[in-house]
Amino acid sequence: MRQFASLLDCLVYTQSRNRKVALLGHYFRTAPDPDRGWALAALTDGVPIRLPLRRMLSDLVTRFIDPTLYRLSRDYVGDTAETVALLWPEGGIPFQSKDASAASSSAADKKPDDKENKKPKQLVFEFTPTPNPSPQGGGDSPSNAAAPHPNPLPVKNGERESPFPSEGTGGGCGDIGHNSGEAPGLSLGAVIEAMATGSTHQRTERLGHLLNQLDASGRWALLKLLGGAPRVGVSARLARTALAESYGRDVSEIEEIWHALEPPYLELFQWLDGKAERPDPGAKPVFRPVMLAHPIEEEDWPRLSPEDFAAEWKWDGIRVQVAARGGDVRMFSRQGDDISGAFPEIRSAFQGHDCVVDGELLIMRDGVIAPFNDLQQRLNRKSVTAKMMSSYPPHVRLYDLLFDGAEDLRALSFGERRERLEAWHAKHHPRLTDVSPLVAFKSFEELGELWSSARAEGIEGLMLKRRASVYQPGRVKGEWFKWKRAALTLDCVLMYAQRGSGKRSSYYSDYTFGVWRTDENGERQLVPVGKAYSGFTDEELLLIDKWIRGHTTETFGPVRAVEPELVFEVAFDAVQESTRHKSGVAMRFPRIHRIRWDKPAAEADTLESVLKLMSGGATAVTAAAPSDLV
Amino acid sequence: MISAAPPVDTWLYPVGTGIYCEPGDFYIDPGRMVDRAVITHGHGDHARAGHGAVLATAETIEIMKVRYGEDCAGAFQPLALGEAININGVSVRLVPAGHILGSAQVVIEWAGRRAVISGDYKRARDPTCQPFELVTCDVFVTEATFALPVFRHEKAEHEAAKLLSSLRAEPDRTHLIGAYNLGKCQRMIRVVRDAGYDNPIYMHGAVIALSELYQKLGVDLGELLPVAGTDPKTMRGGIVMCPPSALGDRWSRRFGDPVNAFASGWMRVRGRARQMGVELPLVVSDHVDWPELIQTVLETEAEEIWVTHGREDALVHYLGSLGRKARALALVGYGEEAE
Numbered sequence: 001m002r003q004f005a006s007l008l009d010c011l012v013y014t015q016s017r018n019r020k021v022a023l024l025g026h027y028f029r030t031a032p033d034p035d036r037g038w039a040l041a042a043l044t045d046g047v048p049i050r051l052p053l054r055r056m057l058s059d060l061v062t063r064f065i066d067p068t069l070y071r072l073s074r075d076y077v078g079d080t081a082e083t084v085a086l087l088w089p090e091g092g093i094p095f096q097s098k099d100a101s102a103a104s105s106s107a108a109d110k111k112p113d114d115k116e117n118k119k120p121k122q123l124v125f126e127f128t129p130t131p132n133p134s135p136q137g138g139g140d141s142p143s144n145a146a147a148p149h150p151n152p153l154p155v156k157n158g159e160r161e162s163p164f165p166s167e168g169t170g171g172g173c174g175d176i177g178h179n180s181g182e183a184p185g186l187s188l189g190a191v192i193e194a195m196a197t198g199s200t201h202q203r204t205e206r207l208g209h210l211l212n213q214l215d216a217s218g219r220w221a222l223l224k225l226l227g228g229a230p231r232v233g234v235s236a237r238l239a240r241t242a243l244a245e246s247y248g249r250d251v252s253e254i255e256e257i258w259h260a261l262e263p264p265y266l267e268l269f270q271w272l273d274g275k276a277e278r279p280d281p282g283a284k285p286v287f288r289p290v291m292l293a294h295p296i297e298e299e300d301w302p303r304l305s306p307e308d309f310a311a312e313w314k315w316d317g318i319r320v321q322v323a324a325r326g327g328d329v330r331m332f333s334r335q336g337d338d339i340s341g342a343f344p345e346i347r348s349a350f351q352g353h354d355c356v357v358d359g360e361l362l363i364m365r366d367g368v369i370a371p372f373n374d375l376q377q378r379l380n381r382k383s384v385t386a387k388m389m390s391s392y393p394p395h396v397r398l399y400d401l402l403f404d405g406a407e408d409l410r411a412l413s414f415g416e417r418r419e420r421l422e423a424w425h426a427k428h429h430p431r432l433t434d435v436s437p438l439v440a441f442k443s444f445e446e447l448g449e450l451w452s453s454a455r456a457e458g459i460e461g462l463m464l465k466r467r468a469s470v471y472q473p474g475r476v477k478g479e480w481f482k483w484k485r486a487a488l489t490l491d492c493v494l495m496y497a498q499r500g501s502g503k504r505s506s507y508y509s510d511y512t513f514g515v516w517r518t519d520e521n522g523e524r525q526l527v528p529v530g531k532a533y534s535g536f537t538d539e540e541l542l543l544i545d546k547w548i549r550g551h552t553t554e555t556f557g558p559v560r561a562v563e564p565e566l567v568f569e570v571a572f573d574a575v576q577e578s579t580r581h582k583s584g585v586a587m588r589f590p591r592i593h594r595i596r597w598d599k600p601a602a603e604a605d606t607l608e609s610v611l612k613l614m615s616g617g618a619t620a621v622t623a624a625a626p627s628d629l630v
Numbered sequence: 631m632i633s634a635a636p637p638v639d640t641w642l643y644p645v646g647t648g649i650y651c652e653p654g655d656f657y658i659d660p661g662r663m664v665d666r667a668v669i670t671h672g673h674g675d676h677a678r679a680g681h682g683a684v685l686a687t688a689e690t691i692e693i694m695k696v697r698y699g700e701d702c703a704g705a706f707q708p709l710a711l712g713e714a715i716n717i718n719g720v721s722v723r724l725v726p727a728g729h730i731l732g733s734a735q736v737v738i739e740w741a742g743r744r745a746v747i748s749g750d751y752k753r754a755r756d757p758t759c760q761p762f763e764l765v766t767c768d769v770f771v772t773e774a775t776f777a778l779p780v781f782r783h784e785k786a787e788h789e790a791a792k793l794l795s796s797l798r799a800e801p802d803r804t805h806l807i808g809a810y811n812l813g814k815c816q817r818m819i820r821v822v823r824d825a826g827y828d829n830p831i832y833m834h835g836a837v838i839a840l841s842e843l844y845q846k847l848g849v850d851l852g853e854l855l856p857v858a859g860t861d862p863k864t865m866r867g868g869i870v871m872c873p874p875s876a877l878g879d880r881w882s883r884r885f886g887d888p889v890n891a892f893a894s895g896w897m898r899v900r901g902r903a904r905q906m907g908v909e910l911p912l913v914v915s916d917h918v919d920w921p922e923l924i925q926t927v928l929e930t931e932a933e934e935i936w937v938t939h940g941r942e943d944a945l946v947h948y949l950g951s952l953g954r955k956a957r958a959l960a961l962v963g964y965g966e967e968a969e
Contacts, residue, residue, distance in 0.1 A: 012900055012904065013900075013903060013904065013908065013909045013910070013911065014909060016887075065779060066948075066951060068944075068947050069778075069944055069947065069948060072778060072943060072944045072947075073778050073779055073780045076778055076899070076941075077780055077899050078901050082900060082901075086779075086781075086782075086899070087779050087780055090782075499878060505878045505907045506879055506880055506882055506883055545880075
């Protein structure tokens with residue numbers, strides 16, 4: 001547990017991606033099996049045990065702290081796991097129950113001849129450790145000895161000894177620690193085993209025993225391990241990427257088999273260590289890393305011939321892959337996250353098929369694509385209600401066929417795959433799907449006209465795919481291009497600026513801007529419509545930062561309110577209804593297109609011009625020239 | 631003590647911005663200008679400029695002069711730790727509080743009753759000041775800065791070792807240590823020296839004057855150099871002391887990709903460190919943590935505990951549950967500044 005705790009502690013404070021990758025890589029290469037696999041599970045899909053953790057913890061904390069103190073502490077800390085970890089008495093809490101000790105001695109403590117374990121454990125917990133009265137300070141109290149006092153009482157002179165040198169909030173992150181000397185029952189594997197079975201009561205007692213044996217950092221890590229989503233600033237994909245990089249592998253090699261594997265991923269590590277073949281996903285539906293497009297640049301056009309390319313609409317949903325095999329169906333996001341749980345309709349539509357398809361997930365009612373906002377209602381959920389299913393019906397618009405049965409089509413050209421897709425769909429026609437139509441064109445000029453007039457709901461632009469392209473993971477140069485429709489732009493006034501994070505933490509780099517609204521008294525005031533933190537150069541950032549410091553009217557923590565004087569020409573993809581902003585609208589993908597140092601703030605746009613864009617009335621504003629923004 | 635004596639709160643009581651002793655006609659740590667003030671220590675929320683006369687330890691007086699100027703009070707009267715004086719029949723004695731250099735508890739006795747106004751204090755070892763001395767009393771006036779049971783501070787020596795291990799692990803990155811410019815900064819330097827770090831330590835402009843004063847008053851801090859005028863390359867991989875506010879400020883850009891460290895009791899809580907973009911939290915405080923606070927309050931055997939500032943709700947509630955009489959004074963203007 002100590003090494004895992006140290007890893008989490010370092011990750012939580014590290015902002016640099018490269019340093020996070022290095023920390024993770026070091027851990028995966030040095031931690032033992034199955035601990036590293038459980039750690040990988042905790043950082044990706046979660047450890048597969050279901051615990052009523054919140055209830056168990058509230059049961060445990062009432063044994064040593066009064067509810068008011070707990071509530072005040074929880075309110076201050078803001079995180080239950082951390083609150084409990086910090087509050088837990090250093091000497092441990094007493095237990096009366098025999099179940100827990102029996103369970104923990106069988107599952108956790110594997111020392112064969114540990115006579116202590118044969119005795120009822122409560123004996124250990126019934127003595128009060130006496131502080132060492134010597135002026136040198138407290139003695140080394142055994143880490144599993146408990147003070148039966150209901151509140152932690154201190155040892156004289158502030159010389160309390162912690163049982164582990166790494167006590168507290170982690171050390172310098174150059175060395176992420178090791179587990180030497182730690183009880184075997186505290187390994188991740190033993191902990192998971194101890195918590196996997198038993199009644200809630202038994203598991204609560206075992207959890208208490210584990211917490212008794214750990215320091216504050218270890219307690220926090222244990223609760224993060226068991227609680228799902230540890231929120232230490234590492235996405236599932238970053239964890240897999242770090243794993244791949246530390247073994248000199250491409251992340252797609254792991255992603256392709258990921259969903260056929262189960263924690264603690266022993267076969268995966270065996271393969272990475274060079275001790276076994278790569279695990280075979282067999283008859284399970286797995287994710288195949290997706291092929292991505294480059295945005296088309298002005299200088300690309302002269303090198304491309306229209307006859308080499310097929311065009312199709314770029315739909316405004318999310319890119320998904322549906323894999324159906326052996327009676328199971330999974331839908332994955334572009335990053336390889338399994339999002340099937342939130343879309344049972346799609347799973348049932350592909351039930352009985354055997355294929356891997358690539359497409360766009362949309363919300364569609366009577367053949368009409370709903371705004372992206374509707375799709376968002378169904379994303380980032382583990383499950384879904386019947387009401388959501390009927391209000392936001394999903395649909396997959398197919399782009400590509402990667403597997404037809406067991407046959408891997410990825411080495412075929414796009415042209416061939418497209419024919420196979422159409423034939424396959426005509427034959428099987430899974431419900432809630434259609435095939436994204438190709439857009440016919442003779443010349444790029446003709447295509448350009450289609451592109452600039454395309455403002456129908458649900459169309460984000462055009463895709464150009466080389467007819468000869470085979471399906472390869474990642475952004476392969478020169479094969480697929482995305483030609484996003486011209487962004488909309490509006491002149492907005494900077495209202496608030498916030499400090500950035502990481503390298504930008506000393507700069508005001510996140511901007512909230514607004515447009516003018518005339519209220520019932522005829523007064524003009526700014527209402528916020530969006531927030532952007534990109535689109536400017538480093539030099540421009542310096543200038544804006546300086547301007548903000550010189551024009552601040554109020555400061556709220558990391559946020560400054562500024563005089564309403566600086567105009568940003570903001571580019572964005574669409575305008576949506578929003579309850580977050582006072583204006584009732586929000587921009588989609590806003591970025592700073594130009595800084596209009598020259599423009600008087602009074603001449604910035606109004607809320608009316610924003611509202612016109614909501615109904616798709618693109619004609620009301622100037623679209624930026626394609627060469628500027630693609 | 632004589633039971634017929636008037637209760638302490640009839641002659642010693644809070645007056646909005648400080649505590650007033652009526653028979654002695656003086657204030658303790660008043661937040662506004664008064665004729666006569668007894669000052670526990672030099673932090674800004676306790677020591678203010680403009681009083682008619684100030685009674686404090688010699689060190690506190692020196693600190694006030696450095697912070698506010700030689701003429702920041704009409705008159706200064708130093709009182710040595712342990713010595714008592716009589717003010718209008720009230721006995722006033724200063725005893726060490728262990729908080730920062732010169733910090734004192736004010737022991738006031740009148741009509742057979744004794745009150746201790748502890749100012750800010752800690753029980754942990756601190757090589758830059760005299761250790762806290764316990765005085766039993768009828769009324770104990772305490773701070774409650776870290777009065778939540780989640781707060782348990784690390785030993786400063788342990789955190790210094792953590793800092794040095796980070797320096798070894800990241801030899802190309804300058805370590806910026808945000809620390810309150812009076813007390814914490816000098817204590818961190820001293821414990822880092824004790825841990826064997828002999829290189830020059832670089833100083834932000836805001837931490838220089840008081841560190842020089844500490845050295846003048848006999849606290850050896852080793853070689854200190856100003857950041858201003860030093861090539862950032864020279865400081866790479868070294869220690870730079872600065873006020874916490876400088877960590878994310880433009881000033882810090884010169885160091886490229888520094889390790890931001892912050893020495894504070896607040897660093898015990900991860901969210902607090904993350905919020906500030908702190909990469910290396912050092913859980914070092916000049917205040918008592920929860921266990922020390924409870925221990926101290928109980929050891930004073932005080933009948934009544936008055937809580938000046940901080941998380942008084944938790945402390946008053948907990949002492950109440952132990953059967954102690956505790957109340958919050960709700961003084962204005964005391965804050966988190968000193969951490």
